Amino acid sequence: MDALLLSRLQFAFTIAYHIIFPSFTIGLASFLVVLEAVWLATGRQAFLNLYRFWLKIFALSFGMGVVSGVVMSYEFGTNWSAFSARTAPVLGPLLAFEVLTAFFLEASFLGVMLFGWKKVGRKLHFTATAIVAFGTLVSAFWIISANSWMQHPVSFTIDPRGRMIAVDWLKVIFNPTFPSRYVHMVLAAYLTTALVVGAASAFQLLRDNKQPESKIALRMAIGMFAVVAPLQLIVGDISGKIAEQVQPAKIAAVEGLWDSRTEQPFHILAWPDRNIQGNRWDISVPKLDTEAHVDGLKAFPRADQPPAALIFYTFRIMVGLGLAMIGLGVWGLIAWRFGGPERSKLYLLAATAMGPAGFVAVICGWITAEVGRQPYIVYGVMRTAEAVSPIRAGQAAASLTGFLTIYAIVFSVGVLYILRLMAEGPAAVLVEPHGTPSAPGSPLGQGLDGASS
Numbered sequence: 001m002d003a004l005l006l007s008r009l010q011f012a013f014t015i016a017y018h019i020i021f022p023s024f025t026i027g028l029a030s031f032l033v034v035l036e037a038v039w040l041a042t043g044r045q046a047f048l049n050l051y052r053f054w055l056k057i058f059a060l061s062f063g064m065g066v067v068s069g070v071v072m073s074y075e076f077g078t079n080w081s082a083f084s085a086r087t088a089p090v091l092g093p094l095l096a097f098e099v100l101t102a103f104f105l106e107a108s109f110l111g112v113m114l115f116g117w118k119k120v121g122r123k124l125h126f127t128a129t130a131i132v133a134f135g136t137l138v139s140a141f142w143i144i145s146a147n148s149w150m151q152h153p154v155s156f157t158i159d160p161r162g163r164m165i166a167v168d169w170l171k172v173i174f175n176p177t178f179p180s181r182y183v184h185m186v187l188a189a190y191l192t193t194a195l196v197v198g199a200a201s202a203f204q205l206l207r208d209n210k211q212p213e214s215k216i217a218l219r220m221a222i223g224m225f226a227v228v229a230p231l232q233l234i235v236g237d238i239s240g241k242i243a244e245q246v247q248p249a250k251i252a253a254v255e256g257l258w259d260s261r262t263e264q265p266f267h268i269l270a271w272p273d274r275n276i277q278g279n280r281w282d283i284s285v286p287k288l289d290t291e292a293h294v295d296g297l298k299a300f301p302r303a304d305q306p307p308a309a310l311i312f313y314t315f316r317i318m319v320g321l322g323l324a325m326i327g328l329g330v331w332g333l334i335a336w337r338f339g340g341p342e343r344s345k346l347y348l349l350a351a352t353a354m355g356p357a358g359f360v361a362v363i364c365g366w367i368t369a370e371v372g373r374q375p376y377i378v379y380g381v382m383r384t385a386e387a388v389s390p391i392r393a394g395q396a397a398a399s400l401t402g403f404l405t406i407y408a409i410v411f412s413v414g415v416l417y418i419l420r421l422m423a424e425g426p427a428a429v430l431v432e433p434h435g436t437p438s439a440p441g442s443p444l445g446q447g448l449d450g451a452s453s
Contacts, residue, residue, distance in 0.1 A: 006396035020362075026137065028061065028196075029132055031193055032113075060417065085163070090166045094173070102141075144178060152175055154176070156172070180239040194225060198355070218341055226330065252294070253308040255267065255312075260296045267312075274307070
């Protein structure tokens with residue numbers, strides 16, 4: 001338990017807790033845009049009720065995401081000062097642009113979303129919602145761009161002081177791994193939100209299967225499962241093929257492959273062990289693609305091999321949950337066709353149980369990506385051991401203990417409060433408060449539940 005390991009554990013803990021909130025708010029902001037747009041177009045009160053219900057949850061999640069994100073920026077200086085000193089000329093501007101173009105945008109117009117009902121018109125309020133949703137996507141853009149450069153550093157030089165200096169900023173921002181990783185992250189956020197919305201709606205329908213708001217929200221979630229989950233599988237495969245070109249050791253570890261050869265089996269399950277440079281056991285099937293030569297982990301020095309066992313299983317958990325999401329979408333479409341998913345108690349139970357699956361898949365995906373590039377913090381350029389601050393193990397242990405304690409108390413209370421709001425359901429906002437805009441005067445259309453408002 002030296003300072004390096006403790007600092008890695010601390011950052012892993014804080015980023016795992018932080019990523020829960022952006023992966024939810026990115027998708028939820030876009031969901032709010034859709035709800036308000038449909039309300040403006042149709043005048044259906046059910047969509048306004050859904051908007052107001054999920055807006056409260058969005059505001060709480062956004063605030064918790066900001067607080068947990070600020071903590072990590074301080075850790076760059078306290079625990080990873082050597083990394084900050086060498087990479088600041090490249091990563092500093094990218095993170096600064098995230099604050100200037102995204103965070104200020106989100107924070108400014110979030111106030112209009114929350115408190116502007118009596119101050120601005122309906123169209124301007126909708127514009128504020130759309131700007132906040134756009135801001136979340138811009139924020140993800142810069143964060144994934146910075147991380148993608150760390151995964152595959154391009155277009156830079158090293159000055160006499162050892163600092164990395166960008167040569168072509170467009171190549172730095174849009175490095176070859178960025179486009180597919182960005183789309184992959186945004187789709188993951190949409191799926192995460194759809195699973196939470198579907199779970200909360202299914203929970204309400206288990207109580208009363210005639211709630212119009214929950215019926216609408218569940219159908220919208222099913223549409224996201226059915227469309228986005230298969231698309232995510234395709235984008236993930238594209239991202240994996242690019243990673244195979246720039247980080248072959250990571251892909252070898254993900255596949256549990258140790259020997260370099262053309263005909264490689266696909267290991268469904270295995271126990272990779274770096275000590276014996278092989279798998280202690282595996283359950284495998286022949287791989288269909290046998291044309292490309294694949295480097296196994298033995299092709300890389302043992303000191304350059306990532307921890308194979310961890311990312312082997314986090315990758316499979318992520319993919320397994322993705323397949324379950326596809327199945328949930330197909331099942332939902334079939335139930336929709338034959339009477340409605342709210343009539344199937346088994347489906348409602350399954351949708352409720354799948355609520356946390358998106359968060360688990362996102363965390364497993366980030367573990368696969370980040371641990372998979374070890375032992376480098378900037379792949380092929382700077383090792384993680386070179387990036388840690390000159391601090392003692394006791395100092396790192398004290399801060400880690402403090403974070404564990406504070407997060408366990410503060411953020412757990414926040415999460416429990418969000419779950420309590422979800423348990424209350426959209427029915428809690430049916431009584432329209434003073435100052436909420438009335439529905440537009442357009443004719444009432446048919447809703448997703450097939451009934452008039």
